[in-house]
Amino acid sequence: MKRILMLGTGGTIACKHTEGGLTPAITPEELVGFIPDVKDVCEVYTHQVCNVDSTNVTPAHWKMMSRAVEEHYKDYDGFVICHGTDTLAYTAAALSYMIQNSEKPVVITGAQKPIDEENTDARNNLLDSFIYAADEGSRDVNIVFDGKVIVGTRAKKERAKSYNAFSSINFPYPAVIREQEVIRYIPPLEYHGGVKFFHEMEDSIYVLKLIPGIDPEILDCLFARYRCIVIESFGVGGIPEYLVDKFYKVMRDCGTQGKLAIVATQVVKEGSDMMVYEVGKKVKQDLDLLETYDMTLEATITKAMWLMARQDMSYEDMKSEFYRTVNYDILGYRKRQGSVSGQ
Structure with a gap:
């Protein structure tokens, strides 16, 4: 027994x-x-x-x-x-x-x-x-x-x-x-x-839920204060044009400071795909950010906490590891990239 x-x-x-x-x-x-x-x-x-x-x-x-x-x-x-x-x-x-x-x-x-x-x-x-x-x-x-x-x-x-x-x-x-x-x-x-x-989790993370007309100045405050910002965007994911200038500005130093910027969606089911609309495609192509695809918000947050606590990992390693499938957490990325991530 x-x-x-x-x-x-x-x-x-x-x-x-x-x-x-x-x-x-x-x-x-x-x-x-x-x-x-x-x-x-x-x-x-x-x-x-x-x-x-x-x-x-x-x-x-x-x-x-x-x-x-x-x-x-x-x-x-x-x-x-x-x-x-x-x-x-x-x-x-x-x-x-x-x-x-x-x-x-x-x-x-x-x-x-x-x-x-x-x-x-x-x-x-x-x-x-x-x-x-x-x-x-x-x-x-x-x-x-x-x-x-x-x-x-x-x-x-x-x-x-x-x-x-x-x-x-x-x-x-x-x-x-x-x-x-x-x-x-x-x-x-x-x-x-x-x-x-693993026993360490880094809790320097903030989830910004976009609302129509949100003040762009909030980005300066959040990117200065936290190591990781998860942006809950609309639909399949994008950055509103009234946020774009400020978003590009704060993103310039993100990688060199070891910070993570992750774009998620407020829509619970079916996931994100920033390459569908212009409001997402240009940002995804221009900037060094991550996308959640079919991940839940809970998995996104805790995976980022786990990655940031890994002292042995570089920024590039963290980005690569974010897309590695752990306990079925992310599958949509593999389909869109045409590659297979290991468990």
């Missing part, structure tokens, strides 16, 4: 009602007690990493989680991380970069209601997570939620209260759990060279 370590981090799944509102208070051991059927699935061990509302999660907490997995990696066959839903997609993406090529599953789950409530999704989500973690074909970082498996780099929380809170963006569900069985649609990847752990 597989040995699975559950890491508790707090979140709604572990919350209790207080006068101040829901607060994480249920221990990992108590969580397991709500799913007695798990004894037929695997041997469960528990460890409390932290105990926070996921709104309060920062890169420091990701570091704690990745270290906990690394420290216990040889002792267990898989891991289940209980997490709050609000930043769960960010954590799943971050851990996809901090724990790479893992032949053992790292499953992240949570709930929309506390596990001790009568009508809750928590018990199903938690049991499903152990079922997936104990399955022979499971590996890498994935989310299990509402009976669906979502690749760690492809999730987005799209519903605030409903049990089907998360969607897989620009990528199919690799598997589902039905009647306590894993049904796979995509075969697992084969890895060579062993798992790789």
Whole structure:
């Protein structure tokens, strides 16, 4: 029987009602007690990493989680991380970069209601997570939620209260759990060279969401303050003409200062393609910037954080590595470039 370590981090799944509102208070051991059927699935061990509302999660907490997995990696066959839903997609993406090529599953789950409530999704989500973690074909970082498996780099929380809170963006569900069985649609990847752990994330990053008529002067402030600017543009991606002069100016020194400029899109599905319209094509051809293509915003942000923390990498290396596929995070780039990036 597989040995699975559950890491508790707090979140709604572990919350209790207080006068101040829901607060994480249920221990990992108590969580397991709500799913007695798990004894037929695997041997469960528990460890409390932290105990926070996921709104309060920062890169420091990701570091704690990745270290906990690394420290216990040889002792267990898989891991289940209980997490709050609000930043769960960010954590799943971050851990996809901090724990790479893992032949053992790292499953992240949570709930929309506390596990001790009568009508809750928590018990199903938690049991499903152990079922997936104990399955022979499971590996890498994935989310299990509402009976669906979502690749760690492809999730987005799209519903605030409903049990089907998360969607897989620009990528199919690799598997589902039905009647306590894993049904796979995509075969697992084969890895060579062993798992790789990374524990540092650089948080000098800002996401600028464009709105019609935004003041160009904001660019001076942001590019001076942050190492990476992610610009959420409109449609398939472009820079409005009233921003172009200022954008070209701030971009001149971007590469020499080791800074990253990334153009994304506000449209959730189908991704960017700056070469379609004049407002994007000229900028893409003239300037040394990156484009997200089919990546989620959560994956874009956490991948940039991971890259900027790599002290061994040059600016050119960071740009090249940004387009390397990690846990299915970016596929559209390969199609448009006519090349294949390795895992």
